[in-house]
Amino acid sequence: MHNAKIAVIGAGLMGHGIAQVFALAGHDVTITDSFAQNLDTAKSRIAANLRDLGEDESAVENVRARADLAEAVRDADYVVEAVLEDLPLKQKLFAEIERHVRPDTILASNTSVIPITAIMQGLAGRERALGTHWWNPPFLVPLVEVIETEWTSPEVIARTMKLHEAAGKTPAHVKKDVPGFIGNRLQHALWREAISLVEQGICDAETVDSVVKASFGRRLPVLGPLENADLVGTDLTLAIHNTVLPAIDSRPGPSPYLQKLVADKKLGFKSDEGSPDEQAALRAALMSHLKSMRDR
Numbered sequence: 001m002h003n004a005k006i007a008v009i010g011a012g013l014m015g016h017g018i019a020q021v022f023a024l025a026g027h028d029v030t031i032t033d034s035f036a037q038n039l040d041t042a043k044s045r046i047a048a049n050l051r052d053l054g055e056d057e058s059a060v061e062n063v064r065a066r067a068d069l070a071e072a073v074r075d076a077d078y079v080v081e082a083v084l085e086d087l088p089l090k091q092k093l094f095a096e097i098e099r100h101v102r103p104d105t106i107l108a109s110n111t112s113v114i115p116i117t118a119i120m121q122g123l124a125g126r127e128r129a130l131g132t133h134w135w136n137p138p139f140l141v142p143l144v145e146v147i148e149t150e151w152t153s154p155e156v157i158a159r160t161m162k163l164h165e166a167a168g169k170t171p172a173h174v175k176k177d178v179p180g181f182i183g184n185r186l187q188h189a190l191w192r193e194a195i196s197l198v199e200q201g202i203c204d205a206e207t208v209d210s211v212v213k214a215s216f217g218r219r220l221p222v223l224g225p226l227e228n229a230d231l232v233g234t235d236l237t238l239a240i241h242n243t244v245l246p247a248i249d250s251r252p253g254p255s256p257y258l259q260k261l262v263a264d265k266k267l268g269f270k271s272d273e274g275s276p277d278e279q280a281a282l283r284a285a286l287m288s289h290l291k292s293m294r295d296r
């Protein structure tokens with residue numbers, strides 16, 4: 001899809017960043033939001049991001065803000081939804097969108113965890129619907145998981161993969177609509193064990209983070225887990241699993257320790273863990289790191 005007409009529904013944290021990526025790739029983007037303030041500021045937020053990243057600021061001219069949903073999607077080749085994480089809201093929106101678009105317009109949801117199947121099941125044209133799971137910030141994290149449902153046509157998957165690749169993203173085809181897709185399954189397998197190590201008194205939270213950052217975290221940008229298994233040998237991987245897997249946390253639900261933290265209102269930054277300066281420093285370090293990775 002060259003010079004495609006792309007409609008982004010929701011101009012929040014993710015929506016404005018997704019619009020920015022497509023605008024910078026030369027597409028003709030409309031963005032809509034039910035909250036006027038978020039719609040009104042979308043273009044200025046995109047312009048500020050572009051400036052901060054040293055990208056071509058004129059790309060913001062490819063974005064048009066539209067208050068009316070029907071008007072935003074009417075001519076679209078591709079629609080991506082990034083509204084609140086609320087199933088009935090997403091279902092209602094796609095039903096409405098389907099009334100205003102062509103039969104071949106691709107419809108994508110950026111949901112974090114809601115099954116794509118649940119969002120899209122009521123559509124008349126379920127073969128043109130899929131998930132595209134971006135990561136925050138959308139203009140700095142390359143991955144977009146492209147999630148197939150049992151109804152999605154192979155052509156829709158192929159066109160969506162190409163669209164994101166041409167926009168500089170790293171699309172990954174998720175062949176089954178499973179909770180957490182790929183990235184969050186991997187990420188939260190690690191978080192479960194990280195929490196369990198603290199819960200068992202094996203180390204404190206700072207030590208967990210320090211161990212990750214000072215060891216395999218260093219290698220991850222160039223060595224994925226399965227490349228690593230090839231590197232050390234599947235026989236050694238099996239030997240390690242025989243000893244380690246029976247010992248690590250495999251409880252099916254969230255840990256009681258995590259549940260108690262939440263019940264006690266110990267919510268991390270939200271409950272003022274860390275001073276404002278420490279919080280700002282961590283956020284700044286993350287952005288600076290992501291920018292340096294992009295520039296490599």
Ligand SMILES: NC(=O)c1ccc[n+]([C@@H]2O[C@H](COP(=O)([O-])OP(=O)(O)OC[C@H]3O[C@@H](n4cnc5c(N)ncnc54)[C@H](O)[C@@H]3O)[C@@H](O)[C@H]2O)c1
Pocket residue numbers: 009010011012013014015032033034035038081082083084085086089093110111112113133134135136
């Ligand atoms: N924040 C993340 O890190 C992240 C990462 C990947 C996916 N997601 C998913 O992306 C989606 C958006 O998340 P976000 O973090 O950008 O949220 P957000 O709250 O920043 O933005 C959501 C926007 O949707 C708008 N909205 C609500 N109802 C609407 C409607 N009926 N029509 C049009 N706009 C409407 C809101 O006004 C708001 O501007 C969610 O499904 C979320 O789970 C978030």
